[in-house]
Amino acid sequence: MLPTLNGRIQTRLFMLATWGVFWTLVLTPILPGDPDYRITFVLLGVVAVLGVIWELIYHALMQFRWEKDWPTFFGFITCINEGALIILLLRLDLVPFLGVDGSDVDIWAFVILFLVIWMSIWVWTNGPMRIFNVHWRFFGGRIV
Template sequence: MLPTLLGRLQTRLFALGAVGFLVALLLTPVLPTGSSSTGQAYRATMSVLLATVLVGLLWELLYHFLQQFRWEKDWPTIFGLLTIVNEGLLIWLLLRTTTLIVPAHLRPSATAFAIQFAITWLLFWILVNGPIRVVFHRWRYNGGRFL
């Protein structure tokens, strides 16, 4: 089964939102956030998660366009894992150059960002390539759509 564009967008929104929220909820208290209060740390990690979800939806549009040039119209699974590099770098660049995502005084350190982003992305990738296909067995036959 090849996911449709709508299916890829829904899967990214649902899975990254759910996994990312749980990871941020559990991981924020132990992240090296410096002198930030717990509330500020949660605000920063949730802002990074929101940016990751929103920018990820735009990435899906680009990925879909590029897939049209491939014979199978899909990526090998390893490409999905390797997108952690370009998506992580873009989010980090946006964090450092704009105040649209996180105000300057709440920006996470490079270490905190890398830990949160890597754990969230790896758990998201594992979920989408395994358990989601078992739990939502109709997901495969609906082009990756939930609705």
């Protein structure tokens, strides 16, 4: 079964709350530009909020496809537009959470953190998660 919109949103938020938090805790001390945990967790929250919006946009676009689904490669390269949007919002100072100034964020630190989190989540959900959590597949990707 293909993940439903609800299942994709639940999976995205669950994976960011687990893998995303784990990698943020591990990588923040060694990222370039010495970001603090406040900045990296705010960015993780921004990725989560904008990710839900992206899922709605992707769902609308998928309705024009005959299969109503993306090829796996499309799911893989969506990190480009999602990451680019967040970098643009940072540069335009449009990330107003907890007083984070876009100039306080080292772009390379964000890119490294974003790509590590994105790749680990993508690999897990397209591989081992489908083996170890069979119910996830049969319930349309819903966690709850």
